[in-house]
Amino acid sequence: MSMRSAFTALDAIARTRLVHEPTPLVSAPRLAQSLDRGSTTILVKMDAETGFALGGNKVRKLEYELAPDRLVGVTCVITVGGLNSNHARVTAAAAARLGLRCILVLNGELPDEPTGNAMLHLMFGAELRMVAMREHRDPTAVAVTKEIERAGGKALFVPLGASTPVGTLGYVRAAREFVGQLAEAGSAETTWVFVSASSCGTFAGLALGFTLLGRDDIRLVGISPDVTEAEILRLTADLSTAAGALLGWHGELLPRLVSISDAYVGDGYALPSEGSRAATERFGRTEGIILDPVYTAKVAHGMIDWLGGERISDKDRVVFWHTGGYPTVFG
Ligand SMILES: Cc1ncc(COP(=O)(O)O)c(C=O)c1O
Structure with a gap:
């Protein structure tokens, strides 16, 4: 199967347009200088600015999860996550x-005056079903689905993080968008x-996309906010295989493409570490870029650490x- 036919298959799959694409690819020279890597090109792919409802990576996945052909007859969308889930x-x-009606099954405790995402869930009119623990989310979502059906409605359940084979396609598409922008940004031996x-839909989609595009000059480094390296490997293999099959592709990911690190979790999920705090300050003060404490601050810590080591050359x-x-x- 050729790359061209995989992308032809992708373009034939319906989606609901939500992303303002392409998202910007911006250079970060002051960040590079602050790290004594002034001759290294550092770029930022701004999927924080996918443009819908304060953006982020989930918008790309939901374009496919909520495609028109998946919504026929649907009256209610149900999903799960933590109280502050993006x-x-x-x-x-x-x-x-x-x-459509939306029911969010969330673990945590809803404060009297919700802030951040919790406030926005309510602003968008979602109904919240709070549960005490993560493990209670999926069984509660099943019960809610039955409730909807008993009342004559039809529910679409979107699994955690929209990291399904269909959702992963959003990041195969993003890989192609990015590679087009890279070509305009000049060349490098290794990127x-x-x-x-x-939940790995983003990582698996990019890995599959770069593989389909034959980009053996790219090294894709996945930084964990809490998941173990073994779990990331398993999720990535499963999602890239299943998303590839949707495009008629049944190969292997490029052999040197993927690296994973769970070394920057610190004390745990959503807990800032010394390194993630310092990285957030550095991105803010050198480039005016906002990082979130849960995911991107940990990635920034990892990237800065790798830039201080031997692996990444000036070329x-x-x-x-x-x-x-x-x-x-x-x-
Ligand atoms: C801001 C942000 N970054 C990264 C991630 C991780 O993406 P994925 O679940 O596709 O691995 C998430 C999702 O949980 C997120 O909300």
């Missing part, structure tokens, strides 16, 4: 835009791309893939 916020906004890997180019999360800056 994915839940964008799902609620997309449901509002599509005129390192640092990105968050959690290489480095890309920070910004996946968004702006509302969590405000709680």
